[in-house]
Amino acid sequence: MIIIPLLFLLIFKYGPMLGNIIAFRRYKPSGSAWGVDWVGLKYFKMFIGDKIFWNAFTNTLVLSFGSLLxxxxxxxxxxxxxxxxxxxxxxxxxxxxxxxxxxxSTVVIIGIAIEVMSPSTGIINHLLQSVGLIKEPIYFVNDPKYYRIIYILTATWKSTGANAIIYIAALSNVDLTLYDAAMVDGANRWKQTWHITLPAMKNVISVTLILSLGRVLTLGTEKTLLLMTPNNSGVSEIISTYVYNIGIVGNNYSYAAAIGLFNAAVGLILVLSTRAISRKIDDDAIL
Structure with a gap:
């Protein structure tokens, strides 16, 4: 039975990787599926010299690492x-x-957030005005100063419960007699947590950290598009939306493929680096 999931993996996961060849060729929808002319590293040089790309790259890193932290x-x-x-x-x-x-869904989460922070009907503006902290309502979503905070908080609200399940499962495997022995030795609750609970979670924390770092450049397009406005685009434009605008809207598929390949390479480097550091710190690391 393993042949079916294996075929699925090969066809739908590894098969599309062959399409990365268009990052090195000039691709046209009306031409060959593999591109028309070989252009080498032309598109890689283009985005390396593109200030808009590096702004999107910086925004992606800030939002990704901010959310992770x-x-x-x-x-x-x-x-x-x-x-x-x-x-x-x-x-x-x-x-x-x-x-x-x-x-x-992300649409519902963002819809609730926008409604709560609305300058006209939002509860946050009403509370701030009622206690005298602000005189005029603030359009939080439209203000670049608040965009990253909103993005990280909504991500935290949506994912905390699901992420915690993994750690709760790890805690369920801790031997309770260790706590009894620690209490006999006079360890308070904080010391028990530091010396027993957290070490029991270290492998799970290591795995989730490695997996998270592998996705730092793949922030979801949907959420960003829902929160993006012309006024906050300077801090909200990320690589995913940049690739969407360049590749899908602008029909520059080869350029978008080059950026996607760059993203994959950076993600791989981060994963391998984190794994190496994890093994350096702890020889018993499971990855």
Whole structure:
């Protein structure tokens, strides 16, 4: 039975990789599927000298690493706090309520965020005005100063519950007798967490970190397009939207393919580097 998923992987995952050849050829939709003329590294040189690309690249890194630095610690802290709950009903309510946002589509999440921050009907503007912090409503989504904060917070809200499940599962495998022994030795709750709980989670944290770093340049186009406005485009334009505009809208498929290949190479380098560092720090790392 393994032949079916293997064929699926070969046809739909590895097969399309052959299309990367157009990054080195001048491709036209009306011409050959493999491109018309061989142009070598022409398109790579084009985006290396393109200021718009590097702005999108910088925005992508800031949003990706910002989301990672906020999402992962919050998910870990939530898992640690959740593990302290003893009442089963409360645990179910907390886990269900935090996991629910991950079931919502990106469109719904962004729609709720825009409504909450609306300058006319948003609850945030009403609260800030009622306590005297602002005199006039703020159009948060349209303001470049707040865009990255909004992006990271909405990503955290949507993913925390789902991400925490992985860490909660890791905590369920911790031998409880270790805590009893630590208490006998006089270890307080913080020391138990530092010396028992976190070490038990290190492999899971390492794996999730490596997988996350492999996706730092592949932020979703949908969310960005929903939040993007002409006023905040300087901080909201990312590689995905840039490739979409260049490749799909502008029909410059070879240029877009070159950028995509560059993204894949950077992602691979980050994954391999993180894996090497992980093994250097811990010989027992599972990756």
């Amino acid at each position: 906020v999402n992962m610690p919050i998910a870990i802290i939530f898992a640690l706090l959740f593990n302290e709950l003893s009442h089963k009903f409360i645990k179910r309510v907390v886990q269900s309520s935090t996991f629910f946002p991950s079931l919502l």
